[in-house]
Amino acid sequence: MDNERIINLSHGSGGSRTLKLIKEVFAGAFRTPQLLELDDAAVMDGETVFTTDSYVVRPIFYPGGDIGSLSIYGTVNDLVVMGARPLFVSSSFIIEEGFEIAALKKIALSMQDAAGRAGVSIVTGDTKVVERGNADGLYITTAGIGKLIVEPRPCRERIEAGNKIILTGYIADHGLAVILARGELNLTADIKSDAAPLTGLLLPHLDGSVRFMRDPTRGGVAMVLNEAVDGMDFGILIEEEAIPLRRESGSLCEILGFDPLYIGNEGKAVIFVSGDSAESLLEKLRQHPLGKESSIIGEVTEGRPGKVVMQTATGGLRIIDMPVGEQLPRIC
């Protein structure tokens, strides 16, 4: 019963409990049309897009990245998948007393480097300090502003049966790299975070054929696909063998009992595209260094409305449910 009364880690998982909390507490109170759409970003005046995210990743530094670059890519990518060119970013820091200033400098430089890669300017910010024991080193909240560059913009309402689904690269590496870096699993593996900005990969190829895009972060690809079909009159069929997954990551998931479809990424996109444009978009994405492993992983079906089904490598069918409860906490 306590679960219904107090916040627990599953409320931050990005899965169904996060969605329930947002619907019940925030969308209920704020009642803004943009918020009720439960998008990752809000379109304000027909062309300006606004988004925010807090980053609480643990540890702050991990192979392939750190909280600084992640806080830039995450906000940039939320704008890009809306069909917007990211322009300006704000950054607000909550710092625990005792944090090393040298580490803060390193993170600021990492943010600036990430902003350069993503094509945005960090224009405003804030710094708060809390007493020792009231934070875990450093939390960063970024907000971002972008301008829509395609009309009609990609949105869930434009998905229809026959659309193909493209995944732009290997999944699970970011989440696994962060989990391994905690050192609690007594495992080592050659897995690095591949967090990256989607600006250069996606923006040049946006046109009306792109129906919907999302970057699969908390809750992974499973969450994005389930949000796409939730309450809709279509389903999704994906093929396990078509999902880009590095051998090392696949093996590690097997050892740990994780399903890679539920592991958070940063810098990957799930793209719903008109069936007749899928192959040509795939070709273009594969030309880009960040899209070389792009793959058509499945399609939107008339059958099984509201469900995500996977044809497994062994030929069976498996329902991919919306993530419930705690996934991997604090990977972003």
Place this chain on the structure above:
Amino acid sequence: MDNERIINLSHGSGGSRTLKLIKEVFAGAFRTPQLLELDDAAVMDGETVFTTDSYVVRPIFYPGGDIGSLSIYGTVNDLVVMGARPLFVSSSFIIEEGFEIAALKKIALSMQDAAGRAGVSIVTGDTKVVERGNADGLYITTAGIGKLIVEPRPCRERIEAGNKIILTGYIADHGLAVILARGELNLTADIKSDAAPLTGLLLPHLDGSVRFMRDPTRGGVAMVLNEAVDGMDFGILIEEEAIPLRRESGSLCEILGFDPLYIGNEGKAVIFVSGDSAESLLEKLRQHPLGKESSIIGEVTEGRPGKVVMQTATGGLRIIDMPVGEQLPRIC
């Protein structure tokens, strides 16, 4: 020496050490023209203004307000003092495991109420949960977007000798109410937070005669005045007797040894206005419920460049320095 190597509470005070940290770590790394101005908000494309702040106030609920309304007013007021009409706000929550959902609902409703009073829409947000012991209940980060409504906009470069300085109401109440609510002082007093949005009070009266505005939050009025003169060829002379201060707040400051000029507020403005427009602006401000106690507290002088000097009630002169070190932590 540790003070130079690690973050301590004074880095979050809003005083000279915060300024030093921002200059050395963030402005150094980000090198964006807007950030180098060290304003509370950034002007992006000539008319859009963007700002962000994190709120770590302790306790979360206090007489007269809570972290929710504060997080809206703070961001709204940073836009208003730039000369902009606030339009859209984002809100991002970092919640400690174990926080009560009922309290979260109360805070969300308080934010919506505050947004209504301030004339803004909360359009996008994020929710993260951290394990017990890794936050202090709840931290909120808001970002805000507004449009400039006056040209030329109020900015520090437009201050000149002969300008009058108006303070729009009683100071210190917000900071004192929060400190008292912690219950650590074993004192009670009838002091409530008077945090409020400045939208209705200030926006109708903006014209070229308004040279510079700031809302005195962390570091108080002393910080705003010192930032105004820092490195400039003018000084400021204020009169102690002209500073609006409630009797209860003044007495409490005396008991506690606080200087009210250094205590944080939310919902007050310090306005630099052309000498010949000061009286008429004062009259207009006093018509508004939030401006009834407005007062001309002093003026910009050619003498004593870079210094803020106060004529005390007893007739002496006292230098009002920039706040150094820890003020009252976590009042915003």
